[in-house]
Amino acid sequence: MYTYKCVQTAKELHGWYVVKNRRECTAERLLINPYNGCSVGCFFCYARALPGNFELFHKENTIFVFENFPEVVEQQIQNLNVASCGYLSPVTDPFQEIESQFQLSKKIIEVFLKYNIPIEFITKCKIPDEIIQLIKISDSDDKNTCKKHCFAQVSVLTTNENLRKILVPNGASVDILFNNFKRLAENNIFSVCRIDPILPYITDKKEDLKEIVFRAKDNGVKHIIASVMDIPLKIYDYVMQKIKEYFGTSVYYDYKKLYIEKIGYLNAKLDYRMKIFDFLRNLCDKANLTFALCMEYRIVDEDTYEGLNKIFMSSTNCEGIDIPIYVRKPTEKKFRAVDSCDGACLNCVENKCGIEGLAQGKSYPKGFKLKDYKRFSEKFVESFTMKLL
Numbered sequence: 001m002y003t004y005k006c007v008q009t010a011k012e013l014h015g016w017y018v019v020k021n022r023r024e025c026t027a028e029r030l031l032i033n034p035y036n037g038c039s040v041g042c043f044f045c046y047a048r049a050l051p052g053n054f055e056l057f058h059k060e061n062t063i064f065v066f067e068n069f070p071e072v073v074e075q076q077i078q079n080l081n082v083a084s085c086g087y088l089s090p091v092t093d094p095f096q097e098i099e100s101q102f103q104l105s106k107k108i109i110e111v112f113l114k115y116n117i118p119i120e121f122i123t124k125c126k127i128p129d130e131i132i133q134l135i136k137i138s139d140s141d142d143k144n145t146c147k148k149h150c151f152a153q154v155s156v157l158t159t160n161e162n163l164r165k166i167l168v169p170n171g172a173s174v175d176i177l178f179n180n181f182k183r184l185a186e187n188n189i190f191s192v193c194r195i196d197p198i199l200p201y202i203t204d205k206k207e208d209l210k211e212i213v214f215r216a217k218d219n220g221v222k223h224i225i226a227s228v229m230d231i232p233l234k235i236y237d238y239v240m241q242k243i244k245e246y247f248g249t250s251v252y253y254d255y256k257k258l259y260i261e262k263i264g265y266l267n268a269k270l271d272y273r274m275k276i277f278d279f280l281r282n283l284c285d286k287a288n289l290t291f292a293l294c295m296e297y298r299i300v301d302e303d304t305y306e307g308l309n310k311i312f313m314s315s316t317n318c319e320g321i322d323i324p325i326y327v328r329k330p331t332e333k334k335f336r337a338v339d340s341c342d343g344a345c346l347n348c349v350e351n352k353c354g355i356e357g358l359a360q361g362k363s364y365p366k367g368f369k370l371k372d373y374k375r376f377s378e379k380f381v382e383s384f385t386m387k388l389l
């Protein structure tokens with residue numbers, strides 16, 4: 001049973017959290033969490049290890065609903081002239097049950113579209129029809145519509161419905177998840193299938209992974225993202241007890257032996273992960289799909305980690321679609337895409353947008369905050385990049 005608590009908020013949009021220079025996300029995003037907590041109920045959920053409201057979410061199943069967040073987001077966007085694609089939501093499912101009552105995700109999508117800034121979402125639930133209608137390109141949209149850069153990511157961990165009910169108890173059924181892809185493709189919306197996370201010895205059989213990839217492809221997916229489950233130290237005992245309870249003592253001991261690499265969270269051994277990623281990359285190559293990993297690293301030395309996308313990613317951007325940065329003149333309401341930009345700031349050398357700091361994000365080792373976007377916006381107004389418009 002979940003309980004809901006409505007709260008007012010003044011929290012700010014921000015970019016990726018970067019810890020110890022670990023960053024694999026190629027493109028910038030504006031991260032948006034309208035809810036703190038998630039009723040989808042995955043036992044391995046990383047949000048269970050987060051501080052603040054998330055502690056109550058984990059202990060008492062309390063979900064915090066930031067009722068006024070769409071208005072707050074709009075006020076913040078009004079003060080920007082540089083914006084990246086919105087991302088709903090890094091630590092909760094935007095289409096969990098409570099969304100049908102409060103519709104905060106929908107309202108935030110409407111705000112982004114109002115200013116012509118693209119937005120993406122990730123879900124393990126059914127994508128509401130009205131959301132697909134909102135982000136699909138319609139006859140009345142002009143050629144500069146940001147909708148061409150709106151897209152959806154759906155996480156599919158298994159094709160076994162009984163297993164799905166254990167792993168993602170209040171998420172959508174396997175059939176509904178694959179039907180999400182079909183509905184997106186029918187409306188020409190780019191979609192990503194995330195096999196994320198892969199649970200060792202539980203959802204990692206080659207035949208099962210192959211079935212996910214090909215069923216996703218058959219339903220219109222063009223890009224696959226994968227990651228092997230990490231275990232935050234804070235919830236290690238909780239996760240391991242669940243593994244024992246659902247999958248038995250033998251799997252529990254296998255996990256004890258496998259999870260020995262500490263890269264922020266506890267990670268499965270590198271050779272185990274590499275074998276899976278190698279298999280998936282080859283499979284995607286054969287299936288003519290692009291492939292990338294999400295936040296997978298190897299330890300170089302105590303303080304240095306190397307992202308594995310260097311080896312395994314076959315797309316320009318890890319999310320499989322190139323979304324440029326969006327800018328506007330202060331006198332205009334709507335943003336426009338910077339034409340020459342593929343959005344891969346992490347690997348960008350030319351910095352054609354001229355927005356100092358975005359390329360490779362080196363001057364901002366902890367990630368971008370709203371104040372950084374404001375500074376980019378001020379500089380942008382003064383700088384030659386106005387010519388880009």
Ligand code: SF4
Nearest residue numbers: 038040041042045092
């Ligand atoms: S859907 Fe995502 S945010 Fe929700 S419980 Fe599962 S892992 Fe956590």
Ligand code: SF4
Nearest residue numbers: 341345348352353359
């Ligand atoms: S031009 Fe380069 S630095 Fe500027 S937004 Fe695009 S990818 Fe990022």
